[in-house]
């Protein structure tokens with residue numbers, strides 16, 4: 195099928211206000227457009243479960259792919275295993291999601307299980323070929339030199355510097371994970387506007403523009419044209 199537009203939408207982190215702002219701007223048409231959500235729906239904002247529930251609803255469209263982010267991974271481990279993630283997830287924004295979850299489950303006790311099943315079913319990447327060109331959508335990135343099918347969940351969900359500095363694949367990679375305001379520290383790159391998506395010279399586009407930060411935004415790109423939409427402040 196030939197899509198009119200192919201969108202990637204970066205990290206959301208519980209900011210339903212910013213999500214609505216950017217999503218209204220793109221006027222997504224599920225009959226003609228395709229949309230990849232890059233993960234990290236929850237944590238740090240104040241409407242974490244609304245954002246997760248929105249991703250759950252959106253993923254019912256055949257033309258929407260909702261990926262798993264490292265924050266969903268931590269959330270899953272916390273509720274399923276109750277292991278070290280109580281010291282990892284909660285301090286990383288999970289504490290707010292956990293409080294919301296307790297409140298939601300009072301009204302809808304089955305919601306936790308539905309949410310965890312949704313997270314378990316999330317793919318870790320999405321590959322597309324458009325006019326002979328390869329696109330890979332992934333939350334964090336790829337281990338350089340490793341074929342896509344052999345990438346570890348650890349790399350797909352967590353990698354940063356090693357990917358930015360050493361990726362030389364042919365595919366265009368569209369990812370989130372590292373807020374662009376923090377990118378200078380990691381790559382040494384000067385960025386003109388720190389809340390704008392960044393395209394590195396080695397075919398990597400970073401769409402996490404710090405949704406949870408006071409001046410942050412949620413960003414969406416049409417990967418076919420490079421056109422960008424952002425939430426209002």
Ligand SMILES: [Mn+2]
Pocket residue numbers: 205207234263370371372402
């Ligand atoms: Mn994130």
